[in-house]
Amino acid sequence: MTRFLPKSLFGQVMLAIALALFLAQGLSAILLYRAQQQRQEALLINAVAFRLGSTLDDRRQEDRRRHRRRELAIERRMMPPIQPDETRQPGREAMLRNILADHGVTNVNIAVTERHPREDPFILEQLRQRPRLARRSDKWIDTPILVAAIRPQGTASPWAIVRMPIPQGSFWAIGGLLLNTVLLFIILVGGLAIVLRRITRPLAALTQRVDSFAETRALEGQLEPQGPQDMQRLILAHNRLEGRIAALLNEKDVMLGAIGHDLKTPLASLRVRIESVENSVERERMATTIEDITHTLDDILSLARVGRPTDPLEKTELGALTASVVEEYEDMGEPVTLGECERISLPIRATWLRRALRNLISNALRYGADAEISLCREKDEAVICIADHGPGIADADMDAMFQPFQRGDPSRNRGTGGAGLGLTLARAIAEQHGGQLALENRLDADGQICGLVAELRLPIHN
Known part of the structure; x- marks a missing residue:
């Protein structure tokens, strides 16, 4: 998994920012969608409560309208508001009861369920009696409806029933959030990319310079300060460090050269002088010792020069x-x-x-x-x-x-x-x-x- 991740500082920072941005916007989208659903639910229940309250008031009036009397007459012939195979919704019933109580409507029986329009007897009867409504039903016939019924407790009066289409979740707000995320990503990531480039470009150049200096140990080609102020200070500090290292190496070479010259000269002189030693055994031992010192000196000088080859x-x-x-x-x-x-x-x-x-x-x-x-x-x-x-x-x-x-x-x-x-x-x-x-x-x-x-x-x- 890690082999697919970016290796550079620029890539890792940009990936971290992108993931953090999309995670934050994803959580915002979820919260926004839930808030939208809750708002739609509250609006739906309030609309149902208003309709039910208005229906009760209409029933108390003697001059109810003619089409309402016809609808109530139809409903009296229908089955109860909750069918045997339907499930009541206690949460919505509690919300509706609280809203009605706030408006002074108490001591009532409430029943709420969700139903498909094609399964509602009242809607089917209305479509049969009103051809013009049936012709326009294609736009809403497949949208689930909320059926809410109410009647005073302890009475045998018919149920006052309200049917409201349940609004479907709109993705326009989420789409807007996604568009906002893309624009924010372009602006934020684009700006950060410019800033990071000002950091990573001189950093990459400094890395190449360190590699070059490690091989050649030459001061030619030192970097000019560039990028943000911190990066410029780093480059200046590195240039001073290179100068100090080069000076130390030069001093070492001069010192080793002097040591080699100062030691080899007396060793050569000793080779000549031991020829005057009459004891051949002692003369051979002296020559071996001088040779051993000479080889050791050559090894030391070679080890010191190996890091700075001239060929x-x-x-x-x-x-x-x-x-x-x-x-x-x-x-x-x-x-x-x-x-x-x-x-x-x-x-x-x-x-x-x-x-x-x-x-x-x-x-x-x-x-x-x-x-x-x-x-x-x-x-x-x-x-x-x-x-x-x-x-x-x-x-x-x-x-x-x-x-x-x-x-x-x-x-x-x-x-x-x-x-x-x-x-x-x-x-x-x-x-x-x-x-x-x-x-x-x-x-x-x-x-x-x-x-x-x-x-x-x-x-x-x-």
Whole structure:
């Protein structure tokens, strides 16, 4: 159900306003219809009371009119006012009794029912005797009538009977309300649409700007303040925030560049000086330590620069790139094998992706003694799998392995695990390409851990 609802702020607000408006107008229509019915009912009963009161007065007069005497004579020959198969209506009888009492008519018997004109003996007799009335009966013969009868209590005088057509519910008022609803909807929703557009348009532009800045971290293309005052203040605050972030990043790059330069120079000098050490064992240890520091420094500087790459994206055949990295390890005699490898072309930064693959393969060799690499397509993703047969990683420690300087071996020796920046750098490179890096333990037939699988997933843009 929720998939059919609008996702944007503009659509959700407009839908909420439309539903609230139609709900309010719907309730108004129901209340109006009920009030109309009650008003018609009151008018009907008042008209019946007036007619009945007039009939009683006419009967007390000696000079009643001739046509009224004929109608009463007809009614005396008819059946009682309420037929055996008809149902009396106590509510209307009570209303009629109260109205007559207000006009001084008391101590009377009252009977009220609803009847179809074609079932009323008096109307049928009138139609038979008055042809002109019968010719005009098509307009009212199918409208139900209210039959009300009254006579003084304790007397055998004939019933005074009044027949009134029951007014049918008119939908003109509801139609007017519906028209009013449509006009109100057009005016209200149209005005709100203009206001919301002034809010959502700069908001959408600001969202695009945030996405752009997250990728490039460049200050070019900052938004000009637009929209309502609150939105303008938000854009100005965001522009200042971008400037501060860019300044901090520039300071970081300058600092890291200085650190790299200041450290690499003395390290190069140390390489030269250790050549004068006569003990070959000590000289080898010193060289290994210097090399370890140099690699760690390269990892730190690469991790710092990964968010701000200088080389552009280039269309690259991912299978060929993966195979070339595997060949590097095969040439060194490392137990690295290439499995299924599909042909997938993607816009990537080849240098950075090679670095990520080397880090993952090196980790697999370091902890699992071998590495199996494969490349396949899963829906709209290219998935590079690096699997080993090592001890795996405990589920509780899986997320921690992506943190800088975290590794399974407590040692920091390059031969047993290095500084713990390989996975961190590989994940940062994957995210730089809009992808992700995930780790999962391999299980054997008995459900025991028999290795680790690193999945590097990159989106395929059609």
